[in-house]
Amino acid sequence: MKSLWAWIYDFVISDNLEQGGLLFDTTSKQGKELISVIQFSVRLEVYCTLLLLACVFTGLWWALPWLAFIITMCEVGRGFILNKAKSGYPYPEHTDMIGLAIAVVFFGGIALLWFIGALLA
DSSP states (O other), rough: OOOHHHHIIIIIIOOOOOOOOOOSSSTSSSHHHHHHHHHHHHHHHHHHHHHHHHHHHHHHHGGHHHHHHHHHHHHHHHHHHHHHTTOOOOOTTTTTTTHHHHHHHHHHHHHHHHHHHHHHO
């Protein structure tokens, strides 16, 4: 199982880290924390994708919006962190969190409307 996760991390994370020209040290404490957050995001996204496929095949339509919301927020968060890391500091500052909060409200609203529509259908 470790080799599968290593392959997924190499496919998703390493390419972005090597291409991007990060301006912080990935071997520092903060760099290692950033990499572990990104790895958690990838794992959560894989598990939610597998659950999403299971829900599609079993007909649990009410669970799809929330799983899609989690997957979307993993993608948005990981992209946000990697873009922020390319500017020299890997962690978001308080003013940077406004964009992430807007994304949560926007995609959360879409997921809520989708959930209500799935329950009524």
